[in-house]
Amino acid sequence: MSENAKLPPLPTGTVTGRAVTWAKKNLFDGWFNTLLTIGSIAFLAWLIPPIIEWAIINATLEPSIEACSEVTGACWGFVNANLRLILFGTYPYDEQWRPLLAMIILIGIICASLGGVKYPSVRKWIIPMWVIGVPVIAFLMWGGFLGLTYVQNSYWGGLPLTLILSSIGIVFAFPFGLLLALGRQSNMPALKTLSVVYIEVIRGVPLITVLFMASVMFPLFLPDGVTIDKLLRAQIGIIMFTAAYLAEVFRGGLQAVPRGQFEAGESLALPYWKSMRLIILPQALRLVIPPTVNSFISMFKDTTLVVIIGLFDFLGTVKLALRSDPAWTKYYVEGYAFAAAIFFLICFSMAKYSAYLEKELRKGERR
Amino acid sequence: MTNAQSDTQAPASFITVDGLTKRFGDTVALNDVDLRLDKGETLAIIGPSAAGKSVLMKCIVGIYGADSGSIILNGDDVSKPNAEARPEWASQIGMLFQQNALFDSLTVWENICFRQIEAGTMSRDDAKAHAIDLLGHVGLAEESAVLKPNDLSGGMQKRVGIARAISSDPALLLLDNPTAGLDPVLSNHIELMIAKIAKQRGTTVISITNDMQIARHRYQNLMMMHDGKVYWSGPTSAIDDAHNEHLTQMLNGSAQGPISMRAGKRNDGVYA
Incomplete structure (x- = not known):
């Protein structure tokens, strides 16, 4: 008690002195914290240097198998050599500027919409941006007129495909989910039952099943001559799920x-x-920002499952690149590490945006 | 419940509730409730919790439809669902909810003039000016107009709720516990303010309260509810000390739980 009643010592003048005070207070405060600190430092000392050694010091960026076989570290040359295949999949090589441009436009619109919600001057442009942007992206991806050659969507792949599947998925799943939630709360028995049955059935099966049904079973029920595009079926499956x-x-x-x-x-x-x-x-949605973004992140990662119905998303194209030449196959760790880094970057951005949005909207929150 | 003088002949009272019954499943929330008020009259409803006071109010404002009986407001029966006429009926009523129910994503002035902005009867600028004017009436500073409800204290929120209830100058003001959760000084201030507003505007006021003294001294009529029924009703001027003691006991019976309430003299008919 008498110990606690004392005023804390004033920070000493030197930087070192303050660092020592801080460390004593935060890192070595009692035997348990001291043990944790030492344990953590030992663990990091054991883990970090070999990773740096492997990923940077002993690694090579040179896009040749010879260079890779000479080094003991990571062969980033695999990613370097296959970058365009990994990013754009089987999209015709000479036309790959098109998905690149489409992707940049898409990311641009998404960032402008998310960042601009706060500012009325930007806000009024959000809907026109999408109304103009989406057809431009579709035109770039498909082409077929104005001098651009037609590219069937079965050749689409890589990061643009992942971004398109997930952003369109989010844009449509959001209002659909909202209608289902309102339907489930409705006083109308038919609407309520329909919503409950839909939600429980779809939640009760894995996404792979939904995609597989959409891809394989669904066409069997269509009359002869009617086909629905495979990509569209996958997209609908993701939205429904x-x-x-x-x-x-x-x-x-x-x-x-x-x-x-x-x-x-x-x-x-x-x-x-x-x-x-x-x-x-406005109140209900503000309350559920964290779980909503949670669903989006999980959906973004789930788009990788479209590979089972023969679409090559970003992870699929990494696998494609690994198989493109048997000599590259052993560098799968580098391939997956690269894919993981990109996925992490996007998911982490979503999480950060969610935190920002919560803070922005907290001003009106119930105390 | 008009005054004794006009009781014999009251052709067109402003609001007449007749035999109102409302059930929720097996629970009878309102059981054959009658009520009658002339324009500009004030009524306090008191009673222990779960007596049906709030349900009665919500039936009048149209949140609940009645199972049987009628509510005649200004000549229209508002007890039955009527999507077409509801907006017209609702525009005559201003209501203060027990928890204020301010819309917390809107500013104070948008809350106060929500109805006018939504109906398009006022431009946003006019609505803001009107809201600021009303803030003055309920004793709040002009600066609070642009704040969000949650930036305000409980007492201030209550004032904003009252400003919202009176913003369209309603003929009928329904107040669900306007002083609940406020300290006695503030309660008294709010009650005085309500009485003043009602007098100035000739508004008919129905207010739920738990304070027998406030009911007696600030309202012309009193209705005591118990178990969904009207236990006693009449002008407050008719309440003498014996009445007062009995009614206060009834009211406080709530503190001893439902069993003692049932043991109370509710069917003796002495005051009915």
Whole structure:
């Protein structure tokens, strides 16, 4: 007690002195923390140097198998040599500037939309940006007129395919999930039952099954001569799957909005959709930002499963590159490490954006 | 519940509730409730918890449809769902909810003039000016107009809720526990403010309260509810000390739980 009652010592003047004070307080505060600190340092000392040695010091970037066989470290030459195959898959080599440009436009629109929500001057351009941007991206990817050769979408692949599948997936799964959540809360028995059955059935099966059904089973039910594009089927499968999960996330948010808010809307005789749009949803959606982004991140990673129906997403093209020449096959660790780094970068950005959005919206939060 | 003088002949009262019954599953929330108020009259509803006070209010404002009976407001029966006429009925009523139910994604002024902005009867600039004017009436500074409800204290939120309830100058003001959770000084201040507003504007006021003294001294009429029924109703001027003691006991019975409430003299008919 008398020990605690003392004022903490003032920080000493020198930088070293302050560092020692800080370390004593934060790293060596008691035997347990001291043990943890020493243990962690030992673990990092054991782990980090070999990784740096492998990934940087002993590695080579030279895109040749000879150079790779001479070094003991990582063969980044594999990624370097196959970069265009990994990024764009089997898209015609001479036309690969098109998916590159499409990807840059897509990322540009996404960043502008996410960052610009806060500023009214940017906000009014978000919808026009998408309305113009999406056809431009589609034109770049497909081509077929204005001098661009037609490229069937079965040749699309790599990072543009992953980004297209997931961003379109998010854009459509969000409203669909919202409708399902509202349907599940509806007073109309038919609508409610339909929503519950949909959500439970789709949640009850793995995504692979949904994709497989969409790809293999679904065409069997179509009349002769009618075909739906494989990519479109995969896209629909992803949207349907994600929407079922999002529906439950949104339902949680709707349940967390106090009853009084619904009643206040009703007391003003607001029509259902108006009351939802103006009063309930802004609150409900703000409450469920973390689980919503959670669903998006998980969906982004799940797009890699389209490989089972013969589409080459970003992870699929890495595997394709590994198989392109038997000599490269043994450098799979480098290939997967590269894919993991890109996936991490995108997922981490989503997580960071979610944290930023929560902070931005916290101003109106219930105390 | 018009005053004794006009009781014999009251052709067109402003609001008449007749035989109102509302069930939730097996629970009878309102059981044959009658109520009658002229324009500009004030009524306090008191009663222990779960007596049906809030349900009655929510039936009047149209959140719940009645199972049987009628609510005649200004000549229209508002007890049955009617999507077409609801906006028109609702525009005559201003309501303050127990937890205020302010919309926390909107600013204070947008909350106050929500109805006008949504109906398009006021431009945003006019609505803001109107809201600031109302803030003055409820004793809040102009600066609070641009804040969000959660930047305000509980008492300030209550004032904003009242400003919202009176913003469209309703003929009927419904207040669900306007002073719940406020300290006695502030309660008194809010009640005085409500009385003043009602008098100025000729508003009919129905207010739920748990304070017998406030009910007696600030309202013209009093209705005591118990178990979904009207236990006693009449002008507050008719409440003498014996009434007061009995009603206060009834009210406080809630503190001893439902068993003692049932043991109370509710069917003796002495005051009914």
